[in-house]
Amino acid sequence: MDTTQGWEWFITKFESLSKIDLNAYKRPQMERRINSFMKSANIGNYSDFISQMGTDRILYQRFIEHITINVSEFFRNLNQWSVLEKDILPALYKERSALRVWSAGCSTGEEAYSLAMLFKEKFNVRIETILATDIDNEVLEKASIGLYAEKALQTLPAEYLNKYLIREGDCYRINDSIKKLVHFKRHDLLKDIFPKDYDLILCRNVVIYFTEGTKQKLYQRFANALRPGGIIFIGSTEQIFQSRELGLESVATFFYRKI
Ligand SMILES: C[S@@+](CC[C@H](N)C(=O)[O-])C[C@H]1O[C@@H](n2cnc3c(N)ncnc32)[C@H](O)[C@@H]1O
Numbered sequence: 001m002d003t004t005q006g007w008e009w010f011i012t013k014f015e016s017l018s019k020i021d022l023n024a025y026k027r028p029q030m031e032r033r034i035n036s037f038m039k040s041a042n043i044g045n046y047s048d049f050i051s052q053m054g055t056d057r058i059l060y061q062r063f064i065e066h067i068t069i070n071v072s073e074f075f076r077n078l079n080q081w082s083v084l085e086k087d088i089l090p091a092l093y094k095e096r097s098a099l100r101v102w103s104a105g106c107s108t109g110e111e112a113y114s115l116a117m118l119f120k121e122k123f124n125v126r127i128e129t130i131l132a133t134d135i136d137n138e139v140l141e142k143a144s145i146g147l148y149a150e151k152a153l154q155t156l157p158a159e160y161l162n163k164y165l166i167r168e169g170d171c172y173r174i175n176d177s178i179k180k181l182v183h184f185k186r187h188d189l190l191k192d193i194f195p196k197d198y199d200l201i202l203c204r205n206v207v208i209y210f211t212e213g214t215k216q217k218l219y220q221r222f223a224n225a226l227r228p229g230g231i232i233f234i235g236s237t238e239q240i241f242q243s244r245e246l247g248l249e250s251v252a253t254f255f256y257r258k259i
Pocket residue numbers: 068069070071072073076104105106107108110111133134135136139187188189190203204205206235
């Protein structure tokens with residue numbers, strides 16, 4: 001592939017176009033994904049790619065989806081959701097009557113709706129807000145529509161499916177009692193100001209694409225976004241190194257509490 005205009009040139013131009021800073025993502029992985037996308041779109045070099053994305057909205061949107069990796073699932077890693085339900089939330093409710101919750105990097109909404117169903121079913125709601133954010137407008141739109149193919153619902157317990165989703169042809173739609181508990185919003189973890197005073201933050205399977213330095217900075221910002229005693233719940237391949245230095249302590253695998 002002819003990449004006469006180099007990597008640095010590409011990421012600078014791409015940032016002007018999209019406001020997304022690819023410097024913070026792991027380069028080898030990102031380069032592979034970009035090159036495979038260009039190949040499949042029959043684009044031979046970075047300058048053609050940038051100019052085509054400037055004029056072809058669909059190509060641009062497809063590319064964003066390709067690099068942001070939007071795979072998600074309802075109750076992803078069910079065992080950890082069980083720890084959340086049985087240990088973490090009851091402990092949080094000892095201190096607060098209603099929780100502030102943030103699903104950061106929420107993709108198409110499965111994580112945020114899983115939370116909403118859990119709060120409604122097991123805790124009589126008792127939340128102030130579930131904020132669900134992502135960098136990708138396209139996934140946020142899908143999330144707010146809340147329509148899922150049957151295949152995407154395999155990990156959703158049957159009790160929830162029957163109670164909180166309505167069949168629509170081959171798909172199921174999240175019902176309004178669940179939808180109204182979630183507020184979707186665009187937020188770039190690398191650029192935007194973090195909201196404050198959260199009791200529970202989920203940031204799962206998002207930072208895996210970032211460099212080590214970026215991850216550490218993000219975890220510090222998440223720690224600052226928690227109120228003392230608040231919890232961050234991370235993905236099942238993730239770990240927060242030097243958590244104490246960030247003001248966090250591990251309370252269970254994949255759960256850290258703000259000291
Ligand atoms: C693999 S999905 C994770 C979805 C969900 N948290 C889960 O575990 O099932 C990763 C999400 O992170 C989002 N993302 C990537 N970079 C981001 C950034 N800088 N700010 C906010 N979200 C970002 C992507 O758009 C994508 O939807």
